[in-house]
Amino acid sequence: MEVGQMQRRLVDYTKSLFMEGFLDAQFLQLQQLQDESNPDFVVEVVSLFFDDSEKLLNDLTMALDQPNVDFKKVDAHVHQLKGSSSSIGAQRVKNACIAFRSFCEEQNIDATLRCLQQVKQEYYLVKNKLETMLRLEQQIVAAGGSIPMIELGF
Amino acid sequence: MVMAASETKFHVLAVDDTLIDRKLIEKLLKTSSYQVTAVDSGTKALEFLGLNNNDHHDVEVNLIITDYCMPGMTGYDLLRKIKESSSFKDIPVVTMSSDNIPSRINRCLEDGAEEFFLKPVQLSDVNKLRPHLMKRRTQTNVNKRKAMDEIVSPDRTRARYNELEVK
Numbered sequence: 007m008e009v010g011q012m013q014r015r016l017v018d019y020t021k022s023l024f025m026e027g028f029l030d031a032q033f034l035q036l037q038q039l040q041d042e043s044n045p046d047f048v049v050e051v052v053s054l055f056f057d058d059s060e061k062l063l064n065d066l067t068m069a070l071d072q073p074n075v076d077f078k079k080v081d082a083h084v085h086q087l088k089g090s091s092s093s094i095g096a097q098r099v100k101n102a103c104i105a106f107r108s109f110c111e112e113q114n115i116d117a118t119l120r121c122l123q124q125v126k127q128e129y130y131l132v133k134n135k136l137e138t139m140l141r142l143e144q145q146i147v148a149a150g151g152s153i154p155m156i157e158l159g160f
Numbered sequence: 161m162v163m164a165a166s167e168t169k170f171h172v173l174a175v176d177d178t179l180i181d182r183k184l185i186e187k188l189l190k191t192s193s194y195q196v197t198a199v200d201s202g203t204k205a206l207e208f209l210g211l212n213n214n215d216h217h218d219v220e221v222n223l224i225i226t227d228y229c230m231p232g233m234t235g236y237d238l239l240r241k242i243k244e245s246s247s248f249k250d251i252p253v254v255t256m257s258s259d260n261i262p263s264r265i266n267r268c269l270e271d272g273a274e275e276f277f278l279k280p281v282q283l284s285d286v287n288k289l290r291p292h293l294m295k296r297r298t299q300t301n302v303n304k305r306k307a308m309d310e311i312v313s314p315d316r317t318r319a320r321y322n323e324l325e326v327k
Contacts, residue, residue, distance in 0.1 A: 032280050036184075038283075039191060039283075047187060054180045086178065090178060090180045093279065095280075
């Protein structure tokens, strides 16, 4: 596949992630911050997000698996996950965390368990999407092309 | 070593317990041409400033930007400590939070924070820092000049600058 084709595929793919709500404008901000002095900025931030999230999801699973659930602790973990997903623009994960927190406040064990499943699902979806997108970018760069900047109407 | 004030970059101390947000704020600040030191707690921030020891500190910090929700010392606690310190109370402090809680925002602003940014922090937010930094730099230069002029002759405006209440 030649570079122009790959670039078009990347643009379409990235646009779909915004259209489907996986990513929001904050992700664009990250891309705009990337420059020659820090060409791997987005990859680095996304990797941090993956590491951070996976640890938090483990902590959440354990915290909700206790006989006496400490909802303050659960909420603290969700708060952190909400923060990091918001910082990279992972909109659906962030929204799932917002719902999660309201059920933590109610100390509703069934609802919070469902929320955990929801957050995990959204996380793995966006992780998959981001990895695909970054892989496409890598292929373009390897072929000597440049990453096109996405312009969005909102 | 003496450096002309207009040539040195402003030095911002960023405080955030989350690695992602530290990385983000650092990039935003560097993109805006600030020199940045990022630490992960209020305690480390105070150590960096030299508040916790009696040694003479050489580090000059022009602005502190801190997350609100941090384990141990919150950003609010840090703000209070800075404002209660005779050495550091004039350093502008900006607080940030991912939660939009008006009472929290008001409390910080009332107790000395120059600005309160909602996370995720944008480049447009970082652009709001410059006036706070320029104001301080001008004031510092004036104080230095006045101190040098002291021997020469009394000046009507000197008292005003010495007693200037910083908000």
